[in-house]
Amino acid sequence: MRPLSCLLLSASAITVSQLGAQKPVENFRPPDVTRYESVLEKYVREDGKVNYAGIGTHPTDLSAFVAQIAAVSPNSAPGLFKNREAQLAYWLNAYNALVLQSFAADYPQKRDRLTGLVGRASFFYRQKHKFGGKDRSLGDVEDNTIRKLFGEPRIHFALVCASASCPWLSRTAYTAENLDSHLEADAARYFSQARNFHMDENKREVTLPRILEWFKDDFGGTSEKVLAFVAKYRKDESAKLTKGAWRIRYFDYDWSPNDWRP
Numbered sequence: 001m002r003p004l005s006c007l008l009l010s011a012s013a014i015t016v017s018q019l020g021a022q023k024p025v026e027n028f029r030p031p032d033v034t035r036y037e038s039v040l041e042k043y044v045r046e047d048g049k050v051n052y053a054g055i056g057t058h059p060t061d062l063s064a065f066v067a068q069i070a071a072v073s074p075n076s077a078p079g080l081f082k083n084r085e086a087q088l089a090y091w092l093n094a095y096n097a098l099v100l101q102s103f104a105a106d107y108p109q110k111r112d113r114l115t116g117l118v119g120r121a122s123f124f125y126r127q128k129h130k131f132g133g134k135d136r137s138l139g140d141v142e143d144n145t146i147r148k149l150f151g152e153p154r155i156h157f158a159l160v161c162a163s164a165s166c167p168w169l170s171r172t173a174y175t176a177e178n179l180d181s182h183l184e185a186d187a188a189r190y191f192s193q194a195r196n197f198h199m200d201e202n203k204r205e206v207t208l209p210r211i212l213e214w215f216k217d218d219f220g221g222t223s224e225k226v227l228a229f230v231a232k233y234r235k236d237e238s239a240k241l242t243k244g245a246w247r248i249r250y251f252d253y254d255w256s257p258n259d260w261r262p
Contacts, residue, residue: 030080031068031090033173035061036097040171048160048168049260055104062101066129069094073132084150086176091146092158093174095138098129100169102138103162107259114163115255124161153218153229154183156211157190164254165195165209191233195251199237206230206246210253223248 039062043051055062074081074090081087102123106113113119124142128135146155157167158174167190174182190209191197198207212219212226219226226248231241 028072028077031065036065036093037173044169044171049258052104052107052259056107065097066101070130076132085179088150089174089176089179095141096160099160099162111257154187156215157186164256164258188233204246205249207249207251210250213250
Protein backbone atom coordinates (compact mmCIF):
# COMPACT_ATOMS: atom_id res chain seq x y z
CA MET A 1 0.00 0.00 0.00
CA ARG A 2 1.57 3.20 -0.17
CA PRO A 3 4.50 1.90 2.02
CA LEU A 4 6.40 4.99 2.97
CA SER A 5 9.39 3.20 4.42
CA CYS A 6 9.91 1.16 1.27
CA LEU A 7 10.23 4.32 -0.78
CA LEU A 8 13.15 5.42 1.37
CA LEU A 9 12.15 9.06 1.25
CA SER A 10 12.97 11.48 4.00
CA ALA A 11 9.96 12.32 6.12
CA SER A 12 11.13 15.90 6.28
CA ALA A 13 10.85 16.21 2.54
CA ILE A 14 7.16 15.38 2.53
CA THR A 15 5.90 17.08 5.67
CA VAL A 16 2.96 19.33 4.93
CA SER A 17 1.09 21.48 7.41
CA GLN A 18 -2.25 20.11 8.56
CA LEU A 19 -3.68 23.59 9.05
CA GLY A 20 -6.00 24.97 6.41
CA ALA A 21 -7.94 28.18 6.18
CA GLN A 22 -11.29 27.91 7.91
CA LYS A 23 -14.26 28.35 5.61
CA PRO A 24 -17.88 28.98 6.53
CA VAL A 25 -19.62 25.67 7.10
CA GLU A 26 -22.86 26.90 5.59
CA ASN A 27 -21.22 27.23 2.17
CA PHE A 28 -20.33 23.54 1.98
CA ARG A 29 -21.69 20.06 2.39
CA PRO A 30 -19.82 16.85 3.15
CA PRO A 31 -18.95 14.80 0.05
CA ASP A 32 -21.84 12.70 -1.24
CA VAL A 33 -20.61 9.14 -0.79
CA THR A 34 -23.45 7.78 -2.92
CA ARG A 35 -21.65 9.09 -6.01
CA TYR A 36 -18.48 7.31 -4.91
CA GLU A 37 -20.31 4.14 -3.97
CA SER A 38 -21.90 3.95 -7.41
CA VAL A 39 -18.38 3.82 -8.87
CA LEU A 40 -17.36 1.05 -6.47
CA GLU A 41 -20.43 -1.00 -7.35
CA LYS A 42 -19.91 -0.63 -11.09
CA TYR A 43 -16.15 -1.01 -11.43
CA VAL A 44 -14.90 -3.01 -8.42
CA ARG A 45 -15.37 -6.76 -8.19
CA GLU A 46 -16.03 -8.71 -4.99
CA ASP A 47 -12.36 -9.78 -5.02
CA GLY A 48 -11.18 -6.17 -5.03
CA LYS A 49 -10.08 -6.09 -8.67
CA VAL A 50 -10.74 -2.77 -10.41
CA ASN A 51 -11.90 -1.98 -13.94
CA TYR A 52 -9.74 1.12 -14.41
CA ALA A 53 -10.56 1.31 -18.12
CA GLY A 54 -14.23 1.57 -17.25
CA ILE A 55 -13.59 4.35 -14.75
CA GLY A 56 -11.54 6.24 -17.31
CA THR A 57 -14.26 5.89 -19.94
CA HIS A 58 -17.07 6.92 -17.57
CA PRO A 59 -15.48 9.36 -15.10
CA THR A 60 -18.51 11.50 -14.22
CA ASP A 61 -19.47 10.13 -10.79
CA LEU A 62 -15.91 9.76 -9.55
CA SER A 63 -14.96 13.23 -10.83
CA ALA A 64 -17.96 14.72 -9.04
CA PHE A 65 -16.97 13.04 -5.77
CA VAL A 66 -13.33 14.14 -6.14
CA ALA A 67 -14.52 17.72 -6.75
CA GLN A 68 -16.38 17.57 -3.43
CA ILE A 69 -13.23 16.30 -1.71
CA ALA A 70 -11.33 19.22 -3.21
CA ALA A 71 -13.90 21.69 -1.88
CA VAL A 72 -14.15 20.55 1.72
CA SER A 73 -12.33 18.49 4.33
CA PRO A 74 -12.34 18.06 8.12
CA ASN A 75 -9.49 20.60 8.20
CA SER A 76 -11.20 23.27 6.12
CA ALA A 77 -14.69 22.86 7.59
CA PRO A 78 -14.49 20.89 10.86
CA GLY A 79 -18.08 21.73 11.71
CA LEU A 80 -19.24 19.38 8.96
CA PHE A 81 -17.42 16.42 10.49
CA LYS A 82 -18.56 16.39 14.07
CA ASN A 83 -16.84 13.28 15.37
CA ARG A 84 -13.80 11.09 14.87
CA GLU A 85 -15.75 8.56 12.84
CA ALA A 86 -16.99 11.14 10.32
CA GLN A 87 -13.50 12.56 9.96
CA LEU A 88 -11.74 9.25 9.42
CA ALA A 89 -14.45 8.06 7.01
CA TYR A 90 -13.82 11.19 4.93
CA TRP A 91 -10.07 10.58 4.72
CA LEU A 92 -10.39 6.88 3.86
CA ASN A 93 -12.91 7.52 1.09
CA ALA A 94 -10.93 10.50 -0.20
CA TYR A 95 -7.65 8.60 -0.32
CA ASN A 96 -9.09 5.58 -2.09
CA ALA A 97 -11.11 7.67 -4.54
CA LEU A 98 -8.03 9.62 -5.56
CA VAL A 99 -6.02 6.44 -6.02
CA LEU A 100 -8.74 5.21 -8.36
CA GLN A 101 -8.93 8.45 -10.31
CA SER A 102 -5.17 8.90 -10.58
CA PHE A 103 -4.49 5.35 -11.69
CA ALA A 104 -7.36 5.36 -14.19
CA ALA A 105 -6.24 8.69 -15.69
CA ASP A 106 -3.20 7.15 -17.38
CA TYR A 107 -4.48 3.61 -17.82
CA PRO A 108 -3.40 1.45 -19.56
CA GLN A 109 -0.42 3.51 -20.80
CA LYS A 110 1.11 3.64 -17.30
CA ARG A 111 -0.34 0.37 -16.08
CA ASP A 112 2.97 -0.74 -14.53
CA ARG A 113 3.97 2.59 -13.02
CA LEU A 114 3.95 1.30 -9.44
CA THR A 115 6.30 -1.61 -10.08
CA GLY A 116 9.29 0.73 -9.86
CA LEU A 117 10.52 2.89 -6.99
CA VAL A 118 10.50 6.08 -9.09
CA GLY A 119 6.94 5.46 -10.24
CA ARG A 120 5.74 4.88 -6.67
CA ALA A 121 7.50 7.99 -5.42
CA SER A 122 5.82 10.06 -8.12
CA PHE A 123 2.36 8.57 -7.57
CA PHE A 124 2.31 8.73 -3.77
CA TYR A 125 4.52 11.74 -3.02
CA ARG A 126 5.09 14.11 -5.91
CA GLN A 127 1.60 14.14 -7.39
CA LYS A 128 -0.66 16.54 -5.52
CA HIS A 129 -4.43 16.55 -5.02
CA LYS A 130 -6.81 19.02 -3.40
CA PHE A 131 -8.36 18.22 -0.05
CA GLY A 132 -10.53 21.05 1.22
CA GLY A 133 -8.71 23.56 -0.98
CA LYS A 134 -5.25 22.42 0.08
CA ASP A 135 -2.77 20.66 -2.21
CA ARG A 136 -1.40 17.50 -0.63
CA SER A 137 0.13 14.22 -1.73
CA LEU A 138 -1.37 10.84 -0.91
CA GLY A 139 1.69 10.01 1.16
CA ASP A 140 1.25 13.15 3.24
CA VAL A 141 -2.42 12.43 3.86
CA GLU A 142 -1.70 8.87 4.89
CA ASP A 143 1.21 9.63 7.19
CA ASN A 144 0.39 13.01 8.65
CA THR A 145 -3.37 12.73 8.93
CA ILE A 146 -4.74 9.19 8.75
CA ARG A 147 -1.98 7.46 10.68
CA LYS A 148 -0.79 10.28 12.91
CA LEU A 149 -4.10 11.73 14.04
CA PHE A 150 -6.28 8.65 14.38
CA GLY A 151 -3.95 5.91 15.68
CA GLU A 152 -6.10 3.22 14.08
CA PRO A 153 -4.11 0.20 12.82
CA ARG A 154 -7.06 -1.23 10.89
CA ILE A 155 -6.76 1.56 8.32
CA HIS A 156 -3.99 -0.51 6.72
CA PHE A 157 -6.64 -2.99 5.57
CA ALA A 158 -8.85 -0.21 4.20
CA LEU A 159 -6.42 1.97 2.23
CA VAL A 160 -5.63 0.68 -1.23
CA CYS A 161 -2.67 1.25 -3.54
CA ALA A 162 -3.86 -0.04 -6.94
CA SER A 163 -1.59 -3.08 -6.53
CA ALA A 164 -2.04 -6.82 -6.21
CA SER A 165 -0.75 -7.10 -2.64
CA CYS A 166 -2.79 -4.24 -1.23
CA PRO A 167 -6.05 -4.97 0.59
CA TRP A 168 -9.10 -5.61 -1.53
CA LEU A 169 -10.99 -2.42 -2.26
CA SER A 170 -14.37 -2.53 -0.57
CA ARG A 171 -17.46 -1.93 -2.68
CA THR A 172 -19.03 0.03 0.19
CA ALA A 173 -18.04 3.56 1.20
CA TYR A 174 -17.03 4.41 4.77
CA THR A 175 -19.44 6.46 6.85
CA ALA A 176 -19.51 7.66 10.44
CA GLU A 177 -22.20 5.08 11.13
CA ASN A 178 -20.49 2.02 9.65
CA LEU A 179 -16.84 2.91 10.28
CA ASP A 180 -16.01 0.52 13.12
CA SER A 181 -17.88 -2.47 11.71
CA HIS A 182 -16.48 -1.76 8.24
CA LEU A 183 -12.87 -1.62 9.48
CA GLU A 184 -13.41 -4.78 11.50
CA ALA A 185 -14.76 -6.57 8.44
CA ASP A 186 -11.83 -5.31 6.36
CA ALA A 187 -9.32 -6.70 8.84
CA ALA A 188 -11.12 -10.02 9.18
CA ARG A 189 -11.29 -10.47 5.41
CA TYR A 190 -7.64 -9.50 4.99
CA PHE A 191 -6.29 -12.05 7.44
CA SER A 192 -8.64 -14.78 6.24
CA GLN A 193 -6.77 -14.86 2.93
CA ALA A 194 -3.95 -17.36 2.44
CA ARG A 195 -1.84 -14.68 0.75
CA ASN A 196 -1.73 -12.81 4.08
CA PHE A 197 -1.13 -15.55 6.65
CA HIS A 198 0.85 -18.76 6.86
CA MET A 199 1.90 -20.70 9.95
CA ASP A 200 4.56 -23.40 10.14
CA GLU A 201 4.27 -24.92 13.61
CA ASN A 202 7.26 -27.23 13.15
CA LYS A 203 9.56 -24.29 12.43
CA ARG A 204 7.70 -21.93 14.77
CA GLU A 205 7.41 -19.49 11.87
CA VAL A 206 4.59 -17.19 10.85
CA THR A 207 4.58 -15.44 7.49
CA LEU A 208 2.70 -12.13 7.41
CA PRO A 209 2.05 -9.30 4.94
CA ARG A 210 4.91 -6.88 4.40
CA ILE A 211 2.80 -3.94 5.59
CA LEU A 212 3.02 -5.31 9.14
CA GLU A 213 6.78 -4.85 8.88
CA TRP A 214 6.65 -1.43 7.21
CA PHE A 215 4.14 -0.13 9.75
CA LYS A 216 5.17 -2.20 12.75
CA ASP A 217 4.85 0.72 15.15
CA ASP A 218 1.18 1.09 14.25
CA PHE A 219 0.60 -2.45 15.53
CA GLY A 220 2.40 -1.98 18.84
CA GLY A 221 6.06 -1.91 17.80
CA THR A 222 7.07 -5.42 18.88
CA SER A 223 6.75 -8.84 17.31
CA GLU A 224 4.64 -10.01 20.24
CA LYS A 225 2.15 -7.17 19.80
CA VAL A 226 1.98 -7.69 16.04
CA LEU A 227 1.15 -11.37 16.57
CA ALA A 228 -1.41 -10.49 19.25
CA PHE A 229 -3.11 -8.19 16.76
CA VAL A 230 -3.15 -10.84 14.04
CA ALA A 231 -4.42 -13.43 16.54
CA LYS A 232 -7.68 -11.50 16.90
CA TYR A 233 -8.49 -12.38 13.30
CA ARG A 234 -7.12 -15.93 13.23
CA LYS A 235 -9.33 -17.59 15.82
CA ASP A 236 -8.14 -21.13 15.14
CA GLU A 237 -4.50 -20.17 15.66
CA SER A 238 -5.05 -17.48 18.28
CA ALA A 239 -3.92 -19.42 21.34
CA LYS A 240 -0.80 -20.67 19.58
CA LEU A 241 0.17 -17.26 18.22
CA THR A 242 0.12 -15.67 21.65
CA LYS A 243 2.09 -18.42 23.36
CA GLY A 244 5.85 -18.87 23.08
CA ALA A 245 8.30 -17.40 20.61
CA TRP A 246 7.65 -17.24 16.88
CA ARG A 247 9.87 -16.18 14.04
CA ILE A 248 8.11 -13.77 11.70
CA ARG A 249 8.74 -13.79 7.98
CA TYR A 250 7.07 -11.54 5.43
CA PHE A 251 5.54 -12.17 2.04
CA ASP A 252 7.04 -10.32 -0.90
CA TYR A 253 4.93 -7.33 -1.92
CA ASP A 254 3.45 -7.57 -5.41
CA TRP A 255 3.26 -4.12 -6.99
CA SER A 256 1.64 -5.31 -10.21
CA PRO A 257 -1.75 -3.63 -10.79
CA ASN A 258 -4.95 -4.93 -9.21
CA ASP A 259 -6.83 -4.45 -12.47
CA TRP A 260 -9.28 -6.48 -14.55
CA ARG A 261 -10.81 -6.01 -17.96
CA PRO A 262 -14.37 -7.20 -18.63
